[in-house]
Amino acid sequence: MLQDETLAHNHHCGDCPIRHRAVCARCESTELERLEEIKYYRSFEAGQTVIWSGDKMDFVGSVVSGIATLTQTMEDGRTQMVGLLLPSDFVGRPGREGSAYDVVATTDLVMCCFRKKPFEQMMERTPHIAQRLLEMTLDELDAAREWMLVLGRKTAREKIASLLSIIARRDATLNLQPARGALVFDLPLTREAMADYLGLTLETVSRQISALKRDGVIQLEGKRHVTVPDFSRLMEEAGDDADGGMFA
Amino acid sequence: MLQDETLAHNHHCGDCPIRHRAVCARCESTELERLEEIKYYRSFEAGQTVIWSGDKMDFVGSVVSGIATLTQTMEDGRTQMVGLLLPSDFVGRPGREGSAYDVVATTDLVMCCFRKKPFEQMMERTPHIAQRLLEMTLDELDAAREWMLVLGRKTAREKIASLLSIIARRDATLNLQPARGALVFDLPLTREAMADYLGLTLETVSRQISALKRDGVIQLEGKRHVTVPDFSRLMEEAGDDADGGMFA
DNA sequence: CGTATCTTTGACCAAAGTCAACGGCAGTGG
DNA sequence: CCACTGCCGTTGACTTTGGTCAAAGATACG
Incomplete structure (x- = not known):
């Protein structure tokens, strides 16, 4: 300690x-x-x-x-x-x-x-x-x-994608990630905490994460380690219009 | 003018x-x-x-x-x-x-x-x-x-009751309503605006208002004029624990 | 190993959304 | 004065999304 x-x-x-x-x-x-x-x-x-x-x-x-x-x-x-x-x-x-x-x-x-x-x-x-x-x-x-x-207007899938993109963006600014290519980060929250964040149940969180993985939007290593091969794809899934200007 | x-x-x-x-x-x-x-x-x-x-x-x-x-x-x-x-x-x-x-x-x-x-x-x-x-x-x-x-955790009925209690409370403080007995106020919003406030559809708003009326939680005169005979009942419906201390 | 915690998945259900029709009312213009 | 139009609100029938309940897999820890 x-x-x-x-x-x-x-x-x-x-x-x-x-x-x-x-x-x-x-x-x-x-x-x-x-x-x-x-x-x-x-x-x-x-x-x-x-x-x-x-x-x-x-x-x-x-x-x-x-x-x-x-x-x-x-x-x-x-x-x-x-x-x-x-x-x-x-x-x-x-x-x-x-x-x-x-x-x-x-x-x-x-x-x-x-x-x-x-x-x-x-x-x-x-x-x-x-x-x-x-x-x-x-x-x-x-x-x-x-x-x-x-909370008010997005679907479960969009909610998860929104949360992932928020965490990814924060991680990128803190740890000076390569500004291009795959983003990699760890989820700092349990499924239950994500559910409490997004106004969902933990089962729905789990299902939607599995669905995003199945669809190739994200890759998972263990439960918490996430790779985002294409950030603009994730933004699309989040329902956020602009590509955020991050990757011009 | x-x-x-x-x-x-x-x-x-x-x-x-x-x-x-x-x-x-x-x-x-x-x-x-x-x-x-x-x-x-x-x-x-x-x-x-x-x-x-x-x-x-x-x-x-x-x-x-x-x-x-x-x-x-x-x-x-x-x-x-x-x-x-x-x-x-x-x-x-x-x-x-x-x-x-x-x-x-x-x-x-x-x-x-x-x-x-x-x-x-x-x-x-x-x-x-x-x-x-x-x-x-x-x-x-x-x-x-x-x-x-x-937005994240309340049911449609609770959302409507929450909005009504917010408007009622504001109106009471602004217009120095009698601190006891029935509260009366006008809704400043259309059903659609209420829906946008609460993350619902306007149909659901309409249905839940009708339900609260049917159950005697509120009375309606026209579309917009609301009477709340028992404020603590409305708070209950909103899922808000304490009676807010308004009516001790 | 065994226990606890976190997570995934499935089957089923309920709440809210969608689509559609209709009622009421105010304003407009013949 | 009345018919027409547009907006707002209500209600019904049906669909969809996400929640509930239950079981079981994965991982970490003692």
Whole structure:
């Protein structure tokens, strides 16, 4: 276990892998120093719940590494994922007491946390933080609206293709994949989590993945390792018109 | 037609009906004066498109009166509503060129507009505006996530009940309805628009409204005028656990 | 090995979509 | 004033998609 290392408080923001994308992206070095004073790291194991819906949140923070999900649950147990948190994404809502959602670590997870009160105070005095948070929130809102189209109007097959293309695209930008040819990535989610993401049952997810494989849209190695031989074909299956401009 | 009146440029922000809820809510009088210099009003008739998806937006603004919708459309014509804009809601995204969605006036509509560039400049110098916009954006994000649960996991009947309860609740807060007893309101949307909101067909919307009427959950007068004799019953039908605390 | 978790697949069913006809109402123009 | 037209909404018959229930395969872990 390397948790001791990841938990260490003496990481320097300058070396931080999410330095240029997180809520602190626009901060200058003096601002970073002040953030550094109120920050601390927390690690979570895969499967652990970071925050329960309704609980009081005494911190906010950024995902440094790993993946977490934001989910809502109805009393009868139906659940819908409403957010997928990747490195650099922000957790928590300044100016609000409790969490509206369950936050669960899907993989092992490291978060850079700030106690809520000091962070809120700092936000008031540091426009760079508020500006960046606004920008990130607007991006999230756009993503949520895109997702609403998926949930409301796409077929099961299109939903799966949409999810795969989102994950593939993200992976390509993070890991600087060759911009041409086959995309290769690992699914960070179980079939059940994909179902909760897409408003389907896990059986339907499984069937549609098998169908996409049968039709040559994707190749599978094991349950989780995916190869996409032709990305524009996948986009077509997702019902997304333009080829996204990724491969011109 | 009173359009001349609503179009007049000499409204004072102090008298504005959305003064305390819109993006300008936190501004002080000197800040309001400067906003006043760059604002202008625009009116749209019911059915008119305010902005086309992909178009360049040279303004941002607030809905003053009337209702507008934000919709996304796939090439084959499937459409999903992704936002319902009520008085005080903000339209447009600072720091981005084009609109990602169609904005359509559902009723006659008056908007308070600001040219984008001056507004963006003012935002940088006026933290009160950026703060309020962040707060509003976070609220919208919460609403979008609530909506995702509706789209992904609720049955047709629950979806209709959810929409009715949202409209009823909004109407109650706006028009200070008696906090007890029957709620009465008008549907601001056609069956088709409701279908686009909920990811259903208009036939299913019609059938489920008829069913809720048959079961006594709602009463209808004409096509659009709704009476809800027992709000907690409607909440139950929506699959929303708590009684919302509205009627303690 | 045996147990637990995740996944796949099949048979059947139910909810919502599709296609089509029709009813009501408002506006228009003869 | 009435007939005509267009839009909105309702309802019915039938189809399709995805959900439900059940069994069994794969993989990892102790």
